[in-house]
Amino acid sequence: MIKLVYVIRKRQDVSEKDFHEYWLKQHGPLVRSFAKAMKAKRYVQSHTVFEDAGRQIRGTRGMTETWDGITEVWWDSLEDFNSGGDRTEREKAARTLLEDESKFIDFARSSIFLTEEHEIFDYTK
Numbered sequence: 564m565i566k567l568v569y570v571i572r573k574r575q576d577v578s579e580k581d582f583h584e585y586w587l588k589q590h591g592p593l594v595r596s597f598a599k600a601m602k603a604k605r606y607v608q609s610h611t612v613f614e615d616a617g618r619q620i621r622g623t624r625g626m627t628e629t630w631d632g633i634t635e636v637w638w639d640s641l642e643d644f645n646s647g648g649d650r651t652e653r654e655k656a657a658r659t660l661l662e663d664e665s666k667f668i669d670f671a672r673s674s675i676f677l678t679e680e681h682e683i684f685d686y687t688k
Contacts (some may be wrong), residue, residue: 564604565641565677569634572672582631583610585667593663594636600652602644605637644677 573582586608594606610632611617621627638644664670 564680565638565644566680567634567636567638567644568676568678569636570630570674571632571634572629572669573631574667574669577667579631582667586610586632590660590663590667594660597652597656597660600648600656602648603636603638605635607635609633609635641677 571586573579577585587610591606591608594603597603598606611630614629617629621629
């Protein structure tokens with residue numbers, strides 16, 4: 564399983580409230596509409612909350628970076644990520660999602676990377 568992790572900072576001209584609402588209620592359903600075309604298996608948004616507690620935890624580690632949230636998208640394989648599904652639909656999805664993200668994400672202050680999970684424990688099962 565391959566996972567794309569997108570660490571996000573909102574655009575400075577977008578309020579925190581508007582950022583979270585748009586990301587969840589507009590962008591999330593848009594991503595869902597392209598899931599099959601992209602062969603994506605799972606999509607999760609994690610919105611930053613309890614910033615005071617986060618600031619305290621970062622302080623104990625000398626960290627200064629803050630984020631507004633994280634998106635995670637899963638694929639069965641790198642092949643599915645790179646070339647799964649209809650090419651025309653994937654290109655349309657990529658174009659549309661990039662255009663939509665530009666409305667609320669500060670690309671220069673955000674980051675994307677691919678990961679492979681190594682579960683150490685899961686007590687929720």
